[in-house]
Amino acid sequence: MSNYRIQGATGEWEVVIGLEVHAQVTSNAKLFSGASTEFGAEPNAQVSLVDAAMPGMLPVPNRECIRQAVRTGMAIEAQINKYSRFDRKNYFYADLPQGYQISQLYHPIVGEGQLLIEADEKAGIPEDKVIGIERIHVEQDAGKLMHDQHPTMSYVDLNRCGVALMEIVSRPDMRSPAEAGAYVRKLRSILRYVGSCDGNMEEGSMRADVNVSVRRPGEEFGTRTETKNVNSVRFVMQVIEHEANRQVDLIESGGTVVQETRLFDVASGTTRSMRSKEDAHDYRYFPDPDLLPLELEDSFLEECRASLPELPDAKRARYENELGLTPYNARELTAEVETFARFETLLAETAKAIGKDEKNVATPVANWSLSIAPGVIKSLGDEANVEHATAARQAAILKMQDAGEISGGQAKEIFEIVLKTGREPGEIADSEGLKQVSDTGAIEAAIDEIIANNADKVEEYRGGKDKLFGFFVGQTMKAMQGKANPAVVNQILKDKLG
Amino acid sequence: MTEFTELGVKDIRDGVAAGSFTAREVAESFNAAVADAAELNAFIVTTPDHALAAADKIDADRAAGKTLGKMAGVPIGMKDLFATHGVQTTAASHILEGFKPEYESTVSQNLWNAGAGMLGKLNLDQFAMGSSNETSYFGNVNSPWRKAGSNAAMSPGGSSGGSSAAVASRIAPAATGTDTGGSIRQPAAFTGICGIKPTYGRCSRWGVVAFASSLDQAGPMARTVEDCAIMLEAMAGFDPKDSTSLEMDVPAWEAGLSADLKGKKVGIPREYRMDGTDDAILKSWEQGKEWLRDAGAEIVDISLPHTKYALPAYYIIAPAEASSNLARYDGVRYGLRELPEGAGLQDMYAATRSAGFGDEVKRRILIGTYVLSAGFYDAYYNQAQKVRALVARDFEQAWAECDVILAPTTPTPSFPLNSLNDDPLTMYLNDVFAVPASLAGLPAMSVPATLTEDGLPLGLQLVGKPFDEQGVLNAGLAIQQRANFTAKPEKWW
Numbered sequence: 001m002s003n004y005r006i007q008g009a010t011g012e013w014e015v016v017i018g019l020e021v022h023a024q025v026t027s028n029a030k031l032f033s034g035a036s037t038e039f040g041a042e043p044n045a046q047v048s049l050v051d052a053a054m055p056g057m058l059p060v061p062n063r064e065c066i067r068q069a070v071r072t073g074m075a076i077e078a079q080i081n082k083y084s085r086f087d088r089k090n091y092f093y094a095d096l097p098q099g100y101q102i103s104q105l106y107h108p109i110v111g112e113g114q115l116l117i118e119a120d121e122k123a124g125i126p127e128d129k130v131i132g133i134e135r136i137h138v139e140q141d142a143g144k145l146m147h148d149q150h151p152t153m154s155y156v157d158l159n160r161c162g163v164a165l166m167e168i169v170s171r172p173d174m175r176s177p178a179e180a181g182a183y184v185r186k187l188r189s190i191l192r193y194v195g196s197c198d199g200n201m202e203e204g205s206m207r208a209d210v211n212v213s214v215r216r217p218g219e220e221f222g223t224r225t226e227t228k229n230v231n232s233v234r235f236v237m238q239v240i241e242h243e244a245n246r247q248v249d250l251i252e253s254g255g256t257v258v259q260e261t262r263l264f265d266v267a268s269g270t271t272r273s274m275r276s277k278e279d280a281h282d283y284r285y286f287p288d289p290d291l292l293p294l295e296l297e298d299s300f301l302e303e304c305r306a307s308l309p310e311l312p313d314a315k316r317a318r319y320e321n322e323l324g325l326t327p328y329n330a331r332e333l334t335a336e337v338e339t340f341a342r343f344e345t346l347l348a349e350t351a352k353a354i355g356k357d358e359k360n361v362a363t364p365v366a367n368w369s370l371s372i373a374p375g376v377i378k379s380l381g382d383e384a385n386v387e388h389a390t391a392a393r394q395a396a397i398l399k400m401q402d403a404g405e406i407s408g409g410q411a412k413e414i415f416e417i418v419l420k421t422g423r424e425p426g427e428i429a430d431s432e433g434l435k436q437v438s439d440t441g442a443i444e445a446a447i448d449e450i451i452a453n454n455a456d457k458v459e460e461y462r463g464g465k466d467k468l469f470g471f472f473v474g475q476t477m478k479a480m481q482g483k484a485n486p487a488v489v490n491q492i493l494k495d496k497l498g
Numbered sequence: 499m500t501e502f503t504e505l506g507v508k509d510i511r512d513g514v515a516a517g518s519f520t521a522r523e524v525a526e527s528f529n530a531a532v533a534d535a536a537e538l539n540a541f542i543v544t545t546p547d548h549a550l551a552a553a554d555k556i557d558a559d560r561a562a563g564k565t566l567g568k569m570a571g572v573p574i575g576m577k578d579l580f581a582t583h584g585v586q587t588t589a590a591s592h593i594l595e596g597f598k599p600e601y602e603s604t605v606s607q608n609l610w611n612a613g614a615g616m617l618g619k620l621n622l623d624q625f626a627m628g629s630s631n632e633t634s635y636f637g638n639v640n641s642p643w644r645k646a647g648s649n650a651a652m653s654p655g656g657s658s659g660g661s662s663a664a665v666a667s668r669i670a671p672a673a674t675g676t677d678t679g680g681s682i683r684q685p686a687a688f689t690g691i692c693g694i695k696p697t698y699g700r701c702s703r704w705g706v707v708a709f710a711s712s713l714d715q716a717g718p719m720a721r722t723v724e725d726c727a728i729m730l731e732a733m734a735g736f737d738p739k740d741s742t743s744l745e746m747d748v749p750a751w752e753a754g755l756s757a758d759l760k761g762k763k764v765g766i767p768r769e770y771r772m773d774g775t776d777d778a779i780l781k782s783w784e785q786g787k788e789w790l791r792d793a794g795a796e797i798v799d800i801s802l803p804h805t806k807y808a809l810p811a812y813y814i815i816a817p818a819e820a821s822s823n824l825a826r827y828d829g830v831r832y833g834l835r836e837l838p839e840g841a842g843l844q845d846m847y848a849a850t851r852s853a854g855f856g857d858e859v860k861r862r863i864l865i866g867t868y869v870l871s872a873g874f875y876d877a878y879y880n881q882a883q884k885v886r887a888l889v890a891r892d893f894e895q896a897w898a899e900c901d902v903i904l905a906p907t908t909p910t911p912s913f914p915l916n917s918l919n920d921d922p923l924t925m926y927l928n929d930v931f932a933v934p935a936s937l938a939g940l941p942a943m944s945v946p947a948t949l950t951e952d953g954l955p956l957g958l959q960l961v962g963k964p965f966d967e968q969g970v971l972n973a974g975l976a977i978q979q980r981a982n983f984t985a986k987p988e989k990w991w
Binding site: 049052053054055056057058059060061088090092093094097098099100154156282284285286289290291292 | 580581587589594597599600601603703704705706707708710711712738739740741742818819821822824825826828830831832843844847867870871872875879
């Protein structure tokens with residue numbers, strides 16, 4: 001249970017949040033035409049006759065878009081509807097050439113599903129929580145109006161017009177900005193795992209309509225407002241925070257919340273009314289007579305399921321249970337596709353180099369991937385060329401460390417040189433003298449000298465002052481100029497001090 | 499010398515192939531006939547060069563010994579609902595005046611690929627909405643037929659009124675039509691020619707200006723059943739660009755023609771015997787039964803109990819789809835744009851659509867918008883869809899008892915232009931016998947049967963099972979052979 005509450009003048013209020021996330025489907029071509037979907041082309045360079053709604057043009061469903069929606073539904077454990085249908089949502093606007101958007105109101109392709117958000121004490125999520133997903137449907141995106149190109153006219157760019165979107169509609173199950181933020185991040189992660197959406201919120205590949213209402217804890221839902229087209233996790237959280245407080249203030253000062261569509265103003269972090277329910281369009285939905293119902297065959301569904309990768313929750317569980325990683329490491333490594341991909345490549349490479357099972361090298365590889373390597377890269381700033389940091393080179397460093405040939409500090413120094421120059425780690429260790437001494441003879445000689453020079457401390461140690469062991473280690477390392485293998489030093493010291 | 503304009507599709511194709519005459523001679527004759535028939539107002543634009551170029555190509559192909567297509571050397575009229583590359587395509591509406599597509603409709607392309615040429619773009623009711631060809635922005639089409647002893651201008655039917663007038667007047671051997679609720683069959687019946695609407699999905703809708711997507715279907719209009727069979731073979735075929743296109747091979751309808759109906763059962767739907775049906779129509783229906791019996795068929799009574807609900811359902815579904823299909827004509831990207839001084843986007847929409855659409859189109863957009871509105875959707879649109887399903891079920895049950903259905907095409911013969919303009923409901927009743935087959939997506943044809951006492955043509959309608967165009971054509975052929983309809987309008991233009 002979220003304990004997030006708005007403290008009003010008259011008591012506590014609970015926030016109720018539902019999200020409609022529009023995710024652009026990753027596909028080469030648009031939902032119903034062959035035009036390209038690539039981002040950033042010249043205006044109107046990617047517009048087919050169908051997209052421009054020329055007379056007599058007809059939509060033909062793009063199988064890949066359907067496939068991606070089905071795979072996404074499977075990834076959220078949703079019911080896949082073998083029968084679905086496209087409907088027309090009718091309204092006039094200059095960015096909508098057909099005068100209607102082809103969407104799915106009555107029979108969406110994906111039904112009930114769910115998504116797990118994980119406990120995160122720091123973020124204010126005390127325990128794991130399952131968020132219900134009502135449906136996913138597929139629809140066309142609209143074009144874009146440009147108002148800054150001409151003093152009295154608006155220009156229309158139809159490149160985005162007809163691109164496939166998945167609208168992923170949650171249940172009103174979230175109770176805090178943090179939960180909503182976690183939901184969007186998790187959803188984004190799943191979409192990216194599945195490969196059905198690139199999740200790029202800056203380019204508009206993912207945007208959310210945020211539904212917010214407030215109520216006294218335990219009472220009926222209040223009237224909700226919908227804030228449209230919010231395009232970052234931070235903004236989603238800001239919208240909720242602002243809307244919840246605005247609604248509480250409104251109710252407590254004797255007003256009522258009206259059901260309406262609102263817009264988020266990024267500059268001020270506030271929302272403002274766009275249109276009320278009374279002005280709402282009558283979209284005159286009806287089944288699109290240009291398109292037959294979509295009927296999915298079992299073989300198609302099987303292919304979709306077989307093509308799904310290991311998903312975030314399963315991967316995280318495997319990292320903990322099979323690789324023995326800490327819950328923190330497992331969560332961090334599985335959050336982003338790039339992160340786990342780098343980790344798994346390096347893990348395989350390192351296990352092979354060392355000749356051990358992956359689970360036996362997973363923890364050092366995880367630590368290296370999550371904190372050591374990023375730390376070195378960050379400290380170098382512009383000097384680092386990450387292209388040099390191949391999996392093979394990093395595995396070579398980890399192997400030397402595993403064998404005791406280099407210390408943790410030396411590993412970082414070697415990696416620094418790798419990043420700057422692209423030289424090979426083994427060669428760096430040799431030529432730069434970045435190796436530990438494991439030669440027991442040299443270490444023994446140094447220890448013998450230290451024991452001889454510190455007879456009093458040896459007596460004290462042998463008399464029970466165990467803490468002095470650290471002193472001898474320090475002295476030895478100093479004598480060895482930091483290059484002695486600490487394990488070897490410890491062993492010899494223990495033997496000699498008795 | 500052969501009077502080329504008296505020739506039909508088969509005559510021309512076979513004559514050109516045999517070298518009896520050249521395709522160019524034929525094209526020149528029809529181009530001249532078209533130029534001479536401006537008073538009919540059958541064409542919105544004429545394209546004599548297109549016809550000549552196609553003819554020359556056929557003559558050259560023949561000289562080179564190449565295989566000629568199904569329509570080789572046949573110049574035809576193209577209903578101006580089909581997009582034709584570089585040639586103005588208007589749907590007979592001001593809102594598309596001057597619009598020249600950068601693409602060619604699948605059906606017209608199929609015809610050119612089969613060796614046909616284009617005489618011009620034929621007039622029609624605006625956006626194919628009408629039953630008299632009086633809603634065109636480019637003026638009424640005059641039927642070549644007149645009542646005996648009268649000079650009153652008669653309706654050629656609609657919406658394919660330019661097509662029917664052109665074929666009946668011998669200024670084109672054949673023409674394309676489209677049929678949403680009778681727009682091929684009714685004008686064919688009014689002008690004494692043949693016209694077939696195939697099974698929904700046989701002809702691609704790609705590049706055809708949409709009226710009501712779930713009903714629109716292209717088909718041929720010509721003077722004989724054989725010519726319709728030939729031309730339909732050229733027009734039909736699966737098109738991946740139309741999701742509702744039938745993924746089936748096109749049968750060899752011409753080769754399959756047979757007027758022998760032994761073993762076939764012809765259904766006579768009792769519900770089509772309606773009040774207000776002309777005596778002459780009922781008489782010709784009786785005559786039709788005799789002809790088919792004579793051809794070997796057994797005549798059986800059948801029932802299509804939901805017939806009387808078909809027309810009201812049609813006038814909900816078709817306008818509903820039209821209201822949405824016509825939303826794209828908004829003045830933003832092509833066609834007419836009315837931009838009054840200081841107008842915003844909404845003002846531009848209103849001004850453009852007010853000026854661009856005719857009254858009948860506006861009427862149907864209003865009806866369609868209303869029946870899809872929140873609070874009315876279930877009562878109208880959903881209810882109409884249920885009726886549509888019941889109408890289709892009536893036919894399915896009838897096929898247990900018969901192979902093809904015989905009925906009148908229209909409840910009356912042609913009427914004078916301007917006589918029904920103030921009475922849209924009576925006008926809509928023209929399609930009462932045509933609409934059920936449209937709602938059910940069935941192949942249906944009109945063939946000329948006889949003349950009324952006033953000398954106006956009457957048609958008989960044949961409705962077939964899904965995909966059984968052959969059965970429809972064969973029954974049509976049996977009637978054609980017995981009706982021996984040779985009447986033609988006296989030239990007054």
